[in-house]
Amino acid sequence: MTKGEQTRRSILDEALGVATIAGLHGLSIGALADRTGMSKSGLFAHFRSKEQLQVAVVEHALDHFIATVIRPTLQAPRGEARVRALAHHWFTWGEQSQAGGCFFVTAAVELDDDPGPARDRLVAGQRDWLDLIANVFRTGIAEGQFRPDADPDQFAHDLYGVMLAYHHALRLLRDPAAGTRARRALDALVAAARA
Amino acid sequence: MTKGEQTRRSILDEALGVATIAGLHGLSIGALADRTGMSKSGLFAHFRSKEQLQVAVVEHALDHFIATVIRPTLQAPRGEARVRALAHHWFTWGEQSQAGGCFFVTAAVELDDDPGPARDRLVAGQRDWLDLIANVFRTGIAEGQFRPDADPDQFAHDLYGVMLAYHHALRLLRDPAAGTRARRALDALVAAARA
Numbered sequence: 001m002t003k004g005e006q007t008r009r010s011i012l013d014e015a016l017g018v019a020t021i022a023g024l025h026g027l028s029i030g031a032l033a034d035r036t037g038m039s040k041s042g043l044f045a046h047f048r049s050k051e052q053l054q055v056a057v058v059e060h061a062l063d064h065f066i067a068t069v070i071r072p073t074l075q076a077p078r079g080e081a082r083v084r085a086l087a088h089h090w091f092t093w094g095e096q097s098q099a100g101g102c103f104f105v106t107a108a109v110e111l112d113d114d115p116g117p118a119r120d121r122l123v124a125g126q127r128d129w130l131d132l133i134a135n136v137f138r139t140g141i142a143e144g145q146f147r148p149d150a151d152p153d154q155f156a157h158d159l160y161g162v163m164l165a166y167h168h169a170l171r172l173l174r175d176p177a178a179g180t181r182a183r184r185a186l187d188a189l190v191a192a193a194r195a
Numbered sequence: 196m197t198k199g200e201q202t203r204r205s206i207l208d209e210a211l212g213v214a215t216i217a218g219l220h221g222l223s224i225g226a227l228a229d230r231t232g233m234s235k236s237g238l239f240a241h242f243r244s245k246e247q248l249q250v251a252v253v254e255h256a257l258d259h260f261i262a263t264v265i266r267p268t269l270q271a272p273r274g275e276a277r278v279r280a281l282a283h284h285w286f287t288w289g290e291q292s293q294a295g296g297c298f299f300v301t302a303a304v305e306l307d308d309d310p311g312p313a314r315d316r317l318v319a320g321q322r323d324w325l326d327l328i329a330n331v332f333r334t335g336i337a338e339g340q341f342r343p344d345a346d347p348d349q350f351a352h353d354l355y356g357v358m359l360a361y362h363h364a365l366r367l368l369r370d371p372a373a374g375t376r377a378r379r380a381l382d383a384l385v386a387a388a389r390a
Binding site: 021100101105106108109111112113122123126127151153154157158160161162163164165166168169171172173177181184185188192 | 216295296300301303304306307308317318321322346348349352353355356357358359360361363364366367368372376379380383387
């Protein structure tokens with residue numbers, strides 16, 4: 001990484017922290033200058049506008065998600081083991097997320113009625129993630145572990161719901177049973193898919 | 196309703212609309228004065244502080260939810276029919292919510308790390324709702340339609356996930372299959388509970 005890339009990355013780490021708590025709209029180049037000790041003109045050299053900064057933050061969060069969840073998932077053996085690895089790393093992502101909870105849950109609520117490049121980038125990332133869940137599920141069909149008529153896209157949708165319910169129980173309700181409930185919900189989805 | 200109660204209700208309708216889009220933190224007595232054409236001092240006569248206004252908005256949203264979802268649910272016959280009525284009215288609530296989506300989904304994300312009376316009121320309301328789902332589910336066990344060892348609290352948690360996934364697919368992803376996916380997820384949950 002060049003020095004410029006390192007600087008850009010450390011700005012984006014800071015910006016991601018702000019956006020997870022205050023939302024992408026709470027992110028201004030002025031506030032970011034205060035937090036990073038950089039000048040506004042220095043920040044403008046990296047991001048030409050607030051809109052471009054928002055898109056860069058969404059992409060930065062996706063990079064983190066790929067490193068933390070997707071890469072280790074794809075190292076697990078194909079089939080049910082990989083589906084369970086995916087859920088495990090995703091749950092861990094939800095638990096270890098910075099203050100403010102999962103960036104994507106916050107951004108989804110913030111941007112759902114807010115057309116523009118940041119929303120487009122977020123939606124594209126979420127669709128890719130749902131496709132990837134469905135493809136990981138398909139390895140279970142290919143390995144003969146899941147029913148051939150099971151619907152991979154439905155599984156992806158349902159697993160998304162399991163994760164959102166977990167996030168809600170964990171973060172808003174502070175429910176001590178949140179983890180147990182999420183694992184039972186996952187077990188039921190996997191059991192219903194078995195050949 | 197007295198005139199004072201009517202005024203209070205129309206202020207809260209306006210405030211709920213603002214809070215659903217801009218969040219409870221985006222709600223100020225000043226901005227509300229502009230929107231309702233009332234004086235700030237007139238508004239202060241109804242709500243002594245921004246904090247009290249936020250709590251009143253949460254309670255107002257709960258009142259709407261009781262009228263729109265809970266009351267018609269309890270008119271359905273006990274058992275699976277009532278569980279399905281509950282899901283039906285809840286889905287309809289999610290679809291018909293004002294611009295900004297479901298107030299409770301927005302508020303859950305906004306307040307999860309934000310201790311105070313508004314968060315407390317929201318959490319109490321969500322716990323009551325999860326208990327009510329579990330109790331409606333229990334009527335299915337009592338009627339012999341659901342397995343006696345089915346876990347009503349797990350069902351409530353899982354149905355919450357179905358609803359959150361539906362809201363996400365409908366509002367962020369604008370997925371035309373959102374409704375079909377939600378109904379299939381509900382059918383699977385109910386089928387797994389059947390005696």
